Amino acid sequence: LRGLLQLxxxxxxxxxxxxLLSPPLLLPSFSRAHKRDPPLRLSCHIHRCSQRQRTxxxxxxxxxxxxxxxxxxxxxxxxxxxPLSGSAxxxxxxxxxxxxxVLLLLVAHTSAHTSAHTSAHTSATASADKQKTxxxxxxxxxxxxxxxxxxxxxxxxxxxxxxxxxxxxxDDDALHDYLSALKSVDLSQYSDDEQLAVLMNAYNAFAVxxxxxxxxxxxxxxxxxxxxxxxxISGFFTAVWDLKAGNIGGTEYSLDEVxxxxxxxxxxxxxxxxxxxxVSCPNLQPFAFTGSDVEHQKNQSMINFLANTKKxxxxxxxxxxxxxxxxxxxxxxxxxxxxxxxxxxxxxxxSVLSFVMAFCPDDVLTYLEAHEDDIKLEYFDxxxxxxxxxxxxxxxxxx
Numbered sequence: 001l002r003g004l005l006q007l008x009x010x011x012x013x014x015x016x017x018x019x020l021l022s023p024p025l026l027l028p029s030f031s032r033a034h035k036r037d038p039p040l041r042l043s044c045h046i047h048r049c050s051q052r053q054r055t056x057x058x059x060x061x062x063x064x065x066x067x068x069x070x071x072x073x074x075x076x077x078x079x080x081x082x083p084l085s086g087s088a089x090x091x092x093x094x095x096x097x098x099x100x101x102v103l104l105l106l107v108a109h110t111s112a113h114t115s116a117h118t119s120a121h122t123s124a125t126a127s128a129d130k131q132k133t134x135x136x137x138x139x140x141x142x143x144x145x146x147x148x149x150x151x152x153x154x155x156x157x158x159x160x161x162x163x164x165x166x167x168x169x170x171d172d173d174a175l176h177d178y179l180s181a182l183k184s185v186d187l188s189q190y191s192d193d194e195q196l197a198v199l200m201n202a203y204n205a206f207a208v209x210x211x212x213x214x215x216x217x218x219x220x221x222x223x224x225x226x227x228x229x230x231x232x233i234s235g236f237f238t239a240v241w242d243l244k245a246g247n248i249g250g251t252e253y254s255l256d257e258v259x260x261x262x263x264x265x266x267x268x269x270x271x272x273x274x275x276x277x278x279v280s281c282p283n284l285q286p287f288a289f290t291g292s293d294v295e296h297q298k299n300q301s302m303i304n305f306l307a308n309t310k311k312x313x314x315x316x317x318x319x320x321x322x323x324x325x326x327x328x329x330x331x332x333x334x335x336x337x338x339x340x341x342x343x344x345x346x347x348x349x350x351s352v353l354s355f356v357m358a359f360c361p362d363d364v365l366t367y368l369e370a371h372e373d374d375i376k377l378e379y380f381d382x383x384x385x386x387x388x389x390x391x392x393x394x395x396x397x398x399x
Contacts, residue, residue, distance in 0.1 A: 136288035138178035194291030206245035269298040
C-alpha cells in the first residue's frame with residue numbers, strides 16, 4: 001500500500017471520513033486531481049495538523065453516521081474501478097481489497113479511541129465531582145455558639161444546647177443559613193464520606209431546629225406548655241420522629257428518614273453521631289462532621305459515648321455486669337451484622353459485646369477480654385429530657 005500512497009493537499013471538509021490516525025492524521029482525498037491519477041493509486045494525504053485543527057476535525061467527524069461512511073467507501077470504489085484490462089484489473093481489485101481492509105481497521109480504531117476518550121472524560125468528571133465538599137461552617141458556628149460542654153442533667157454528664165438563646169432575636173442566623181444550604185445540596189455529587197457527614201449533621205441540625213421552633217405545646221387549645229422532651233412535639237397520631245423536620249436537596253425528610261438514609265451506609269458508629277436532643281442520647285459533638293475527617297470523628301464520637309458511665313457504658317466487676325445504652329438494644333442487629341470497610345477488617349462484629357470492645361476504655365477492655373464468656377449485659381433506662389442548658393422539671397427517667 002505504501003507504493004499506492006501519494007501526498008495531497010488537505011481535502012475539502014465536506015468529504016472527510018471519520019478521523020483515522022492522529023497524529024499523523026490519514027485522510028482520503030477526493031479532489032478533482034483524482035481523475036488524472038494512474039488507475040491503481042489510492043490517493044491519500046498524510047497531514048500533520050495543529051492540535052486546534054485536529055480537535056476541530058475530530059469533533060466534526062467523530063459522530064458521522066455509519067451510512068455516511070458507507071457512501072464514502074462506495075464513492076472511493078467507484079472512482080477507482082474505471083475500465084481496466086487484464087492484469088491491471090487484477091491488480092486494481094487486489095489494491096481495492098487491501099484499501100477496504102485498511103479503512104475498516106481504521107474506523108474500528110477510531111470507534112475504540114472515541115469510546116475510550118468518552119469513558120475517560122466521564123470518569124474524570126465523576127472523580128472531580130466526588131472530590132467536592134459541602135460547606136459545614138454555618139453548622140460549626142451554631143455548635144461554637146450554643147453548645148456548652150461540662151454540664152449535667154439528672155447527674156448525667158452531657159454537652160448541652162442553649163435553646164433559649166438560640167430562639168432570641170437574630171441569634172439563629174447561622175442555623176437558618178445551614179438549613180437553607182441543605183435545601184440545594186445534591187448528595188449524588190459527593191463521596192460516600194461526604195454524604196454521610198452531611199446526613200449526620202443534617203439530622204442533628206433538624207433535631208435542634210425542631211426543639212428551637214417548638215418551645216411549647218398547646219394543651220386544651222388554650223395553654224402553651226413548655227416542652228421538656230423532644231417527644232412532646234409529637235402529634236396525636238404521629239411521633240416526632242415521623243414529622244417532616246427539614247429539607248435536603250429539595251425533598252422534605254423526617255428525622256427517622258434521615259437516620260435511615262445514614263444507616264444505609266452500614267456503619268454502626270452512626271448511632272454515636274446522630275443526636276435526638278435528649279439527655280441519654282450520645283453527646284452532640286463540638287465539631288461538624290466533614291468528609292475528610294469523618295472516619296476519625298465517628299471513632300471519637302463512639303469512644304466519647306462509651307466513656308460516659310452514666311449513659312454509655314458501665315462495668316460492674318462484682319456482678320460481672322456490663323450496662324450499656326439502650327441504643328445497643330434497639331439497634332442490636334446494626335452492631336452485629338453491619339459490614340464497613342474500616343471496621344473489623346470489613347467483617348461484621350457478630351455481637352454487641354465484640355463491637356463495644358473495639359471502642360471501650362482500656363481498663364474495661366482488659367477485663368472484658370478476660371471474662372468475655374461470662375459477661376451479663378444490661379441497659380440503662382433512657383432519659384428523654386431535653387439536652388438543654390439549665391433544663392429543669394421532668395423526672396430523671398422516661399419509659
